[in-house]
Amino acid sequence: MSSDVPATGPVLPTGLAAELAIDFAADGAVCVRGLVPADLLDRVASAVDRNLADPSDLAIVASAADDPGRFVEDFCNWQRFDAYLDLARHAAPLIGHLMGSTGVRLYHDHLLVKEAGTATPTPWHQDQPYYDVEGHHVVSMWCPLDPVPRDATLELVAGSHLGPWLMPRTFMDREARWFGEGELAEVPDVEADRHAHRILGWALEPGDVVCFHALTLHAARGSADRRRVLSLRFLGDDAVRVERRWRTSPPIPATASFPVVRLAG
Template sequence: MYDTFEPKSLLPQEKVEFYRKNGFVQIHNVLTADELEELRDYMDEAMNSAQGMSTQTDQKGGSYYRVLNQRVNIWRDHAGMAKYTAHSRFAEMARQLVGTSGIRLFHDHALLKMPGDSKPTPWHQDLTYWPMNETGALSIWITLDDVDERNGCMMFIPGSRSIGKLNPISLVDPQDIFEYTKGTEHEHTKPVIVRMKAGSCTFHDGLTFHYAHANVTDNQRRVLAIIYMTDGTTYSGKSHTITNGLGLAVGEPIRGGLFPLLARA
């Protein structure tokens, strides 16, 4: 476990190998106790502000809000959030896991599962929503609260990224993604439940099947997720709230001030 993690420290080789085999990995204590408390304060402050340049996915009472109270690109609203979204510590870990020469930010999002009428986040892949031609993009999922099956911890299907890129799944009215596993080596693969202490994280590949439980507790479950892409990832032209209106050219690398290079070999 890491009480502190310097940006250029090497991840244990077993963590890298586990990720490359399974498409996800759990890492303890990526935040110090002081950082955890600071990030909690920053996120609460940013999420409680009605102003800013981030995108609120749905309003309170909406169908999606019951799955996730989400703000995308929250780093653009709050310098404290930007400190963590752009942190080289996390980006360097992502670079090591993928084995690439450079990692760029795609976007971040605050992911809150609210208490009360909470719904699970259904099984899905992430990359199907992103406007990228190449594979290899991944997410870090940093929990600011202890998580288990009662408040929204995640589950993964090991090795499921080998099935390839499927059609997007509606998070409000989902289809059964496991229809795609029939006849494959993953037809009977058991999900791995990932319970974590606050300040820990998972990384998962954009093609890995994953799910988050509903929140049946009396408190919100807070997560900072950051999506990374390998340097040189090109724009597919697919509609996406992050890239729409930016004038990106199809087939050209996604780069610039909104997609900074955060780690390099």
Template sequence: MEKSELFPVDQEDIDAFWRDGAVVLRGVLNEHWRRELADGITLNLVQPTSRRVDWVRDETTGDHLFHDQLTVAHNPHYERCMLASPLGPLAARFMASPTALAFYATVFVRSPGTRSRTPWHQDQTYWCADGRQALSIWTALDPVPAGTELEFVRGSHLWEKPLAQTNFDEQNLGGEREIEDIDFMPMPDFSGADRDRFEFLGWPMEPGDVLVFHGMTVHGGSGDLPAGLQRRSISTQWLGPDARVTDRPGGCNPDWLPELAQNGIGLGDYPACAMCPTITAEGTILP
């Protein structure tokens, strides 16, 4: 792996990303990369990490929602895709940065027909890193029909206060998370009574399409699947040079601080290290 592939980016999409907090790009991952990710998921399901949770597991209906979070070293297929597919250079271009740091990957696998919506949240308020140059690139290996899309609250990455946090534990998915010392914005009822107060973005997608969204963009709501349709989705997390490692009053999720410390990275550092490799906007993978 010497170079990442490149995918052409329109300035209009970059402008929309900074204005709205999320954009869809069509046809970014070709069949080769989709197969690589599918192989990664097959391996991940039989070799989960210690961070794996099953948000849904119903032996009667067969419904299963598997979730894991991994840095590149955990899975050679995800590693190849994060380093050599167009994702890294795209992340750098969207962050208006010469480089993108491959922070980690998040995996969601819903068995066919599983009905479990992702709670509304902002990723970055859980991360052990902060910065304006911070985004995720989400993709699904299965079609995403209308009504099951991941939704984004338009412009929410620019809100002054962070959104109240949701519980992502296996036992209490979506429950309120009590954290002192943070001036949170109370959680609106985005799916119900407060829906008219906000503007939402969401796109039906085909395999190979990707969503690029800012680390502070509020999102959720996806995943009430029709019978027979599965969803294997991967969200890759990227940081730019203004990002710094941080701790959070309520703890981080995922908490990479111990692993970063083993790589010589502490609070306040930019986390460039063997665990989080860097790719340039031109596709060079830095040693």
């Protein structure tokens, strides 16, 4: 299904917009406070709960059976839940601005829910090596629906979006299912020497978001409290889909087309 929808989100005040663009270019990640209004957030939260009750065929449990909580992921549900697309329309002016792109397409949505007590961390990784996309204009918006304390938030290595591409592996078994062994450098062991990296991370309230480049190295710990997050993935002008020899994560048919969000002006 193809669609072309207008953006609804705010045009940022000039000073803030300039500051965010500078930080994003340097660090590959920024936190934007209070971006999503409460009514839209409520609609997204209700859609997420319906999504969890009725997962798609792509849904996975990313925690082991002995985890005291549960880490659940699902992908590509924007055609089932209008609120996901509405969140993308709201985010589009910000995302276009950060990417420096006049075009913004919603590539996919990725649901990441850690139930209370989940011990499983999300390992350090970049997103783009799992995709079928080349180009620089590939950006995510991580939108939590519950308060997230600093110790359970998304963490990002500042500047890692400048490259290189690093080896994608399955989160639980560390298998190389995408690029072959040795084709890309391994992700560094960030936890072994956190002081060697400039690690960004923000305690967040619902409405706050973190935007990050698809090559920015990122991770998250487990979560004592329930932590529902919808991460939206966007493509800009210079992003092109390429054919891969493997099943990408998520697997999106080559013939799929994505909602184009029309920016004002």
